[in-house]
Structures are given as structure tokens and as C-alpha cells.
Amino acid sequence: MNCLWLSFLFFQMSQAWTMFYPRTSSFLSKTAVKSSSSVEAELFVDENEMVPIAENYVRAKYKSMAQSHGKLACTNEGAGQILRSLLPPVTPAELNTEVSKTLATIMANPKNSDDTIEEDDFVKAIVNNSYWKAAGSLVVKELIYFDALHTYYRAGTPLLNNSDYETLRDNLTGEGSVVVNMKAKETIFVMAVASSRRGDPVMDDLQYTTLKRELKAQGSWVTARSQDTLEKLGLNTFMGYLHRAL
Template sequence: MRASIVSIALFATAVTAWVPATTRVYGRQQGVLGAKKQWRNLPWDDEISDIASKYLQAKYRGCDSDGTNCRALCDKDEIKDLMIEILPPVSTAELDKEVETVMGAFADDEFIDIEKFVEVVAGNTYWMEAGELVVKELMYLDCLQSSYVEKKALLENDDYDELKDSLTWDGSALPTMSGKEAKFLYAVATSRKGLDRMDDKEYAALKTDLKQENSWVVQRTQDPLEKLGMNTLMGYVHRSMAR
């Protein structure tokens, strides 16, 4: 894995104690761009659909936690990178195929504005097939990584709390993970997509720590919902590692 700015100390705090770095709304008001249009074919909770729309807007802007260094427009290369970040951990061939399909919707546009980005990307095949639970887990894990490591607040406090409460209600294992477990899962999930966020030495040390703590995350144990046959983020990780 390539060297990364990730530091275990930054992520050692328990996940359940996380509070976003800021509640500021960056740039123009973060609304729900065309929400009814982009989510109309998905049987998702309205609040979660709104949160997903705001999440995609925040990914597009890429603001620092203090609201600075925001992108005004994204070019196609930036959109491709964002697509890989938000999709579940599948093979690089599957990723490339999906990215190519989504990018086709932008035709010959040199730059893609935020509204078109949200409208098109929200309908990607893997979000539709994976289902609401997996997408919520992807967003939740990305919010943790962004806040602790990249210093970017992807969701406001209220939206983050709603997302976490929704996952807890669903019985997801993610809200109960320790900071180290969440960090390990993020490293594994991103590496399966060819996005190495942690160097080999740090990864090995973290894995050793979790093994000594007898963490279920490093034992390739199915999470409770996966055992029931439901789609979960951990299930995607397990299937990608079995290939």
C-alpha cells in the first residue's frame, strides 16, 4: 500500500464519540439538488435520500473543515476519482465498467456542474443494487475518515446523527466499531478498489493490535446482518477478498 498521511492516533478515538469538526454550511446553501428526481426509483427513506444528496454535494466540493479550498467545478478526471471513492469495494474491472457507464452520461462536457453530478451519480448501478443499508454504511465510514484524517466535514452534525441513528436502528455493526476497527475496515475496503490509504507497515501494526484485542473485524467474521443474508459493506469486503 502507498504511504499515507493517516495516523493511528488521529483515529484512535472511539467511533461512537465522534463529532464533526464543524456545522458550517460551505459555499452556497447545501440543499437537496433535484432529490425527488434522482431518488424516485429507489425505495429509500426520504431523510436518508436527502442526506445522500448532501453527501454527494460535499464530496463534489471537497471543502476543508473550515470551509476553504472548495472546488467550484469538477473536470472528468476528478469525477472519475470521486466515483471510485463512493462505490462499494468491488473488483477494479467492475469499477472501471461502472465508471465508464456513468461518465458516458456527461458526453463531451469538459466540466460537470454539481447539480448534474448529483443527479447522474446518485443513480449508479452499484448504489441501486447494493441497497440503502450499504450506501449508508459507505457514507458513514467515509465521514469518519474525512473528519479524522482528511479534515473535511462531509455532513453537518444533525445529518451525521440521523445517519448513525438509522444504522443503529437497522442493526448495522459499524456504529459499534472502535476507532481502530473502523480505520482498518476503511483501509481494507479502499485497497480492494485500488485506493491504498495506508502503508504496509502501518497496516500490519494495526492488524496486529486488533488481533491481540480479538477483534472480529480482522477474523473475516460475518457481521450480524450479513449472517441473515442481507447486503452489508462488510459483506462486499468479504466477497471481494474471496475472489
């Protein structure tokens, strides 16, 4: 009986420890890549399971955009619109530069035209874009998680299948990311701020003010521009990008 109780107590303590401290053995080296770095690190080092999830996510964005225009393939214009939603919340000028750079890479393939962008070329260009690499794996995983939830909450459209969603959520939980504990309205608010920062607002001023007031009344930390645990450790996070942009 005592052995069973000790085992249970140890499990509870280990779970609590994970909530407050991320897996630091390789985590610090993988995610502490500042956006100002001139060296682009590779994404998802020692996280091979994240590569197909990121690719599946980008493919879902591609297909959704094509279908919204009644087409089987994305146009150059549609690809640019997707890019704007896939990059961290940077200034419009920075965003335009990266979009132009990435689209130029895609259009360098003679198979692509203004009317048709090859899906595989698009996915490869997105997963390898310089802003994702500069931001680091944690920011990209949080961005994917945020966007997937936001799209589902707003449009009812899943960008991740159940398996990919659970794997991503478990990964972020293990990293100590706060995004997995956010409520639906908090996620919508964060993405509204990020979209506005990119110059592509998803709600009008009245909707934004109403939502912000509601979250403030509930004591939500996302309206206070407070640093999350990982930001305080000096790591790049999606919320950190957002705070620096405000």
C-alpha cells in the same frame, strides 16, 4: 411505584431487543437486494430523510475535490476519482466499468466538459448509479457512514453536518447495523481494506500490518472476516461486500 418500575423494565427490554433485531417490518424487503440481481431497486424506499443526506454527502465530496485542485468545479478526472471512493468494494475491473458508464452519463450533458462538471449533474448521476441500486440502501448508508468517519479521522474534514450524521447514525442503529459501534481504528482499517480492494490503497504495507496486528491484539472482530448479524440473516452489508471481495 410498581407501574414506574414496570415501565422502566419494558423500556430496557425494548432497547435490548432493538440491539439484536433490526426493524424487520419493511427492512428485509428494502435491503435484501443481492449484488448479482439484474433488477435495480430504488434506493431509500420509505426513507425519504435519507435522500437529502446522500445528496449532501455527494455534494461535500464534489466540493472537497474541486477545492483540492483550487477550483470551484470538479473536472472529469476529479469526478472519476470521487466515483472510485463512492462505490462498494468491488474488483478494479468492475469499478472501471461503472466509473466509465457513470462518467459517460454525466458527459452526455453538453454543459459538462473535461474541465468542468456541473455539480447537480454529478450528484444526480451518483445517487442513481447502478451499483448503489444493486447494493441496496443499507450498503449505501453504511458506505456513507464509513467514509464520513474515515475522512474526519484522517483529514479532520466533515462530509456530513451534525444533523445529517445523527439522522444517519440513528437510522443505522435502528436497522441493526454494526458499523455504528465500530471504533475509530476499526473504521480506518475497514476503509483501508476497501480502498486496497478498489486498487487505490490509502496506507502502505507497514502501516496496514501494524494496524491489523494492533486490532488483532485487542480482539477486534473486523480482522477475522467474521459475518455480522445482518450478513448472517442473508442481507447485503458493506462488510459483506468486503468479505466477498477478499
